[in-house]
Amino acid sequence: MLNNQGRSTQPAEAHGAARETFTGNRALDIEESLIFDQNRFDTTGVDVDEPAPFSDRLGGMSRASELELPGLSEPEMVRHYVRLSRKNYSIDTGMFPLGSCTMKHNPRLNEKMARLPGFGDVHPLQPQSTVQGALMLMQELSRWLIELTNMSAVALSPKAGAHGELAGMMAIKAAIASRGEDQTRKTVLVPDSAHGTNPATAALIGFDVQSVPAGEDGLVHPAAVKEKLGPHVAAIMLTNPNTCGLFEREIVEIAAAVHEAGGYFYCDGANFNAIVGIARPGDLGVDAMHINLHKTFSTPHGGGGPGSGPVVLSERLAAFAPLPFLAKDGEGLKLVEERDGNQAFGRMTAFQGQMGMYVRALSYILSHGSDGLRQASQDAVLNANYVRACLSDIFSQPFGDRACMHEVLFDETWLKGTHVSTLDFAKALIDEGFHPMTVYFPLVVKGAMLIEPTESESRASLDLFVMAMRDLAFRALRGDEERFAKAPRFSPRARLDETRAARNPVLKWKKREAWAEAAE
Amino acid sequence: MRYLPHTPQDREDMLAKIGVASIDDLFADIPKDKLLPGLVDLPRRKSEMEVERTLSAMAGRNVSASSVAFFVGAGAYKHHVPASVDHLIQRSEFLTSYTPYQPEIAQGTLQYLFEFQTQVARLVAMDVANASMYDGSTGCGEAVLMAHRVTRRRKALLSGGLHPHYAEVVRTLSDMADDAVTTLPPDVQAQEDIVAQIDKETSCVVVQSPDVFGNIRDLEPIAEACHANGALLIAVFTEAVSLGLVKAPGEMGADIVVGEGQSIGNALNFGGPYVGLFATREKYIRQMPGRLCGETVDANGKRGFVLTLSTREQHIRREKATSNICTNSGLCALAFSMHMTLLGGVGLKRLARVNHANAVKLAALLESAGVEVLNRTFFNEFTIRTKGDSAAAVEAMAQRGVLAGVPVSRLLPRAGLDDLLIVANTEVNTDEDRTAFVSAIKAAQ
Numbered sequence: 001m002l003n004n005q006g007r008s009t010q011p012a013e014a015h016g017a018a019r020e021t022f023t024g025n026r027a028l029d030i031e032e033s034l035i036f037d038q039n040r041f042d043t044t045g046v047d048v049d050e051p052a053p054f055s056d057r058l059g060g061m062s063r064a065s066e067l068e069l070p071g072l073s074e075p076e077m078v079r080h081y082v083r084l085s086r087k088n089y090s091i092d093t094g095m096f097p098l099g100s101c102t103m104k105h106n107p108r109l110n111e112k113m114a115r116l117p118g119f120g121d122v123h124p125l126q127p128q129s130t131v132q133g134a135l136m137l138m139q140e141l142s143r144w145l146i147e148l149t150n151m152s153a154v155a156l157s158p159k160a161g162a163h164g165e166l167a168g169m170m171a172i173k174a175a176i177a178s179r180g181e182d183q184t185r186k187t188v189l190v191p192d193s194a195h196g197t198n199p200a201t202a203a204l205i206g207f208d209v210q211s212v213p214a215g216e217d218g219l220v221h222p223a224a225v226k227e228k229l230g231p232h233v234a235a236i237m238l239t240n241p242n243t244c245g246l247f248e249r250e251i252v253e254i255a256a257a258v259h260e261a262g263g264y265f266y267c268d269g270a271n272f273n274a275i276v277g278i279a280r281p282g283d284l285g286v287d288a289m290h291i292n293l294h295k296t297f298s299t300p301h302g303g304g305g306p307g308s309g310p311v312v313l314s315e316r317l318a319a320f321a322p323l324p325f326l327a328k329d330g331e332g333l334k335l336v337e338e339r340d341g342n343q344a345f346g347r348m349t350a351f352q353g354q355m356g357m358y359v360r361a362l363s364y365i366l367s368h369g370s371d372g373l374r375q376a377s378q379d380a381v382l383n384a385n386y387v388r389a390c391l392s393d394i395f396s397q398p399f400g401d402r403a404c405m406h407e408v409l410f411d412e413t414w415l416k417g418t419h420v421s422t423l424d425f426a427k428a429l430i431d432e433g434f435h436p437m438t439v440y441f442p443l444v445v446k447g448a449m450l451i452e453p454t455e456s457e458s459r460a461s462l463d464l465f466v467m468a469m470r471d472l473a474f475r476a477l478r479g480d481e482e483r484f485a486k487a488p489r490f491s492p493r494a495r496l497d498e499t500r501a502a503r504n505p506v507l508k509w510k511k512r513e514a515w516a517e518a519a520e
Numbered sequence: 521m522r523y524l525p526h527t528p529q530d531r532e533d534m535l536a537k538i539g540v541a542s543i544d545d546l547f548a549d550i551p552k553d554k555l556l557p558g559l560v561d562l563p564r565r566k567s568e569m570e571v572e573r574t575l576s577a578m579a580g581r582n583v584s585a586s587s588v589a590f591f592v593g594a595g596a597y598k599h600h601v602p603a604s605v606d607h608l609i610q611r612s613e614f615l616t617s618y619t620p621y622q623p624e625i626a627q628g629t630l631q632y633l634f635e636f637q638t639q640v641a642r643l644v645a646m647d648v649a650n651a652s653m654y655d656g657s658t659g660c661g662e663a664v665l666m667a668h669r670v671t672r673r674r675k676a677l678l679s680g681g682l683h684p685h686y687a688e689v690v691r692t693l694s695d696m697a698d699d700a701v702t703t704l705p706p707d708v709q710a711q712e713d714i715v716a717q718i719d720k721e722t723s724c725v726v727v728q729s730p731d732v733f734g735n736i737r738d739l740e741p742i743a744e745a746c747h748a749n750g751a752l753l754i755a756v757f758t759e760a761v762s763l764g765l766v767k768a769p770g771e772m773g774a775d776i777v778v779g780e781g782q783s784i785g786n787a788l789n790f791g792g793p794y795v796g797l798f799a800t801r802e803k804y805i806r807q808m809p810g811r812l813c814g815e816t817v818d819a820n821g822k823r824g825f826v827l828t829l830s831t832r833e834q835h836i837r838r839e840k841a842t843s844n845i846c847t848n849s850g851l852c853a854l855a856f857s858m859h860m861t862l863l864g865g866v867g868l869k870r871l872a873r874v875n876h877a878n879a880v881k882l883a884a885l886l887e888s889a890g891v892e893v894l895n896r897t898f899f900n901e902f903t904i905r906t907k908g909d910s911a912a913a914v915e916a917m918a919q920r921g922v923l924a925g926v927p928v929s930r931l932l933p934r935a936g937l938d939d940l941l942i943v944a945n946t947e948v949n950t951d952e953d954r955t956a957f958v959s960a961i962k963a964a965q
């Protein structure tokens with residue numbers, strides 16, 4: 001049984017911990033019950049007056065079932081969410097070196113710009129004559145994305161990275177169909193190190209996924225690709241820089257081989273932030289690449305979204321974009337929303353995508369400019385290599401000690417003989433005040449620890465992180481298992497029982513009585 | 521550059537520690553001939569003030585909803601959002617956190633997702649809801665794919681009252697996956713006989729209520745026909761506020777419910793970001809797409825929350841996953857949940873009645889002015905007939921400070937419905953707005 005503070009109602013001693021305070025709170029660390037536990041089902045925190053009596057036009061289709069939802073007054077509601085917020089780690093709290101996820105600073109100017117009434121308070125289906133400024137913004141963002149990638153076109157509408165992948169792969173499928181090869185080219189090659197979204201996306205639209213092995217050096221080699229190529233191959237999906245934090249050196253040759261075999265080259269752009277202003281995917285032979293605006297161009301991750309995943313397309317694919325797309329219309333701009341007279345493959349979402357994210361991304365881009373974007377990529381790569389240089393004497397690297405891009409990958413070899421796992425190590429890092437690195441990804445590396453500091457970290461911040469990492473490493477190697485087995489010790493919750501959550505899923509709140517019944 | 525902390529000296533020292541002579545050495549893996557020789561030909565960095573000036577100028581060229589009498593709906597709605605909502609979602613710990621993969625330090629996000637799932641499930645009267653989709657339309661596409669998985673059939677049947685963009689999203693996915701989809705003709709007055717179209721190959725029937733033309737539909741007979749044929753009923757809504765007043769899909773036998781949650785807590789944003797609501801029956805949870813948050817305990821026996829049932833998801837299952845979705849719409853789900861926490865059931869019902877009352881008032885005003893309202897039933901949106909082209913009427917009315925609605929031709933360009941206009945009326949519309957609407961439409965035709 002749990003009481004309404006979320007604590008066990010059994011004596012605390014039963015869990016071996018003495019009850020430290022009457023409330024269970026510890027100064028700023030305050031327990032917060034669920035909104036449903038606050039007995040506020042008959043109130044509201046919004047002042048809305050009942051309308052004057054009128055005869056409805058619902059045709060007898062009124063709601064009959066209860067709408068039992070709590071309504072908190074504003075002070076209660078504000079306190080609830082402020083308390084919840086304090087149980088979260090964030091970039092603004094501290095370093096968040098989550099590899100592959102690019103947790104860089106989110107400038108507040110971007111938030112301010114997205115909330116200008118001319119952007120935030122505009123409806124997607126207003127007459128286009130009343131939204132020319134919004135279309136201009138989309139046009140300007142498109143110009144930057146096309147220039148920075150040296151591609152021919154961009155489809156802005158995909159809602160997130162995986163949605164952008166889907167758009168890119170749909171464009172490829174449409175192009176193949178236009179060549180009359182849709183019944184024969186059905187295979188997509190994906191390296192084992194790829195993000196899970198890559199094979200999932202290809203499979204979603206009916207492609208067969210075939211894996212391509214990487215070499216001992218963590219890179220994909222043309223020979224391995226050529227072995228799999230043929231008239232049945234539609235495309236290859238390659239991440240570059242790859243998920244091991246390495247630049248695929250032979251990418252140009254791989255692209256050429258794929259093209260020669262009649263296939264297309266999809267590049268997962270999750271790691272584009274390493275090379276913005278330094279190299280352009282269009283020059284490397286890429287046909288389609290999504291750009292995570294929430295990674296590369298720093299729109300906030302928001303606890304898991306919303307993202308935005310525009311996809312840039314090469315000349316060969318430019319015609320096969322999703323709807324809607326922008327076109328010139330006399331002096332102004334218009335959204336083309338129909339399939340008439342073009343080869344667009346159709347619509348991927350209602351309306352025109354994540355406008356709020358376009359504004360933030362453009363605000364970031366204009367702030368940096370061509371020089372700042374290049375500098376940001378350089379600093380991101382510099383920081384990752386600095387961390388590598390400061391740790392490589394202890395932490396083992398799966399592919400030897402060599403320069404990385406914007407993230408550095410370690411494996412678990414160095415932990416051999418200790419009773420500390422990669423997961424334990426990550427949890428101990430929480431106690432030191434850091435968000436852990438990405439662990440156990442990429443899947444091809446055992447006990448992977450993928451560290452992406454981003455360009456936002458100062459040298460002092462990196463030095464503290466490095467010292468904490470080294471201190472923990474010494475403890476692990478010295479056999480200080482206590483430190484790791486119980487970690488994290490100072491977070492709002494200790495390790496959570498994920499097996500229990502999956503075995504007996506409780507996915508919504510239930511009344512106390514229902515709880516009691518369930519317990520019996 | 522104000523966002524980059526390093527000084528030139530820092531960079532030099534760090535390069536020395538790494539053991540390379542210059543930053544270029546760290547990019548040695550990129551083929552030499554593919555390195556950009558200098559900066560791309562685009563403007564250099566700008567100060568905050570300059571960026572603000574540039575973007576404000578663009579924003580200034582748009583007509584914002586609050587600056588006019590505003591009646592545009594058809595899938596996105598102008599509602600009042602309490603100030604506390606937008607303030608609180610900008611708390612650093614919400615705004616700048618990541619997907620809660622480390623649950624010990626993400627209980628804030630996880631608890632609000634658990635609360636969100638409960639609110640959504642109760643709102644639509646279903647067993648379980650997920651932690652959100654990108655938006656209603658992509659949720660609709662995912663629901664059809666889920667129905668295919670559950671029924672092991674591959675033929676979807678879409679109502680002519682389904683928002684045309686939603687139908688197009690489903691069609692795009694289905695075309696690409698070689699699944700069959702039948703879309704019934706535009707059904708302005710909810711007269712279609714969709715039940716007659718269901719057969720033993722149908723995996724799902726997708727019906728929206730209130731539909732895109734504003735009609736409220738009775739889903740119960742459709743649900744019965746679906747179940748008799750082994751198909752699923754997917755119920756769609758685009759106006760979440762309607763659920764405070766109109767019969768919930770869960771009350772009428774829906775198997776999957778998807779909807780747009782923008783109306784509650786979220787701004788119009790010219791189309792996004794929004795938040796997709798997705799709910800289903802308990803027996804189908806393992807076929808659901810998207811993230812799910814579940815309750816558990818920590819090592820000290822305290823209640824806590826984690827992401828769960830992730831064996832459905834792409835990062836574990838790869839090409840065998842239920843969906844390729846990774847990102848959800850976390851912060852928009854938070855805004856939805858916060859606004860709902862203020863409203864409560866009591867406030868939402870009242871808000872819904874105000875919306876309906878306002879729409880009834882406008883319909884009566886228009887009818888007495890001789891304008892035809894086509895709906896027999898509606899919630900806060902209905903379809904009227906204009907004299908001549910409705911898109912032209914909208915442009916003309918815009919000149920008089922009234923954004924009157926969405927011409928059906930904008931959504932269905934070749935349907936021959938060019939004289940129809942979809943008009944929404946929420947709590948933000950005043951009596952003055954409605955009077956302005958009536959005089960503007962008289963002047964326009």
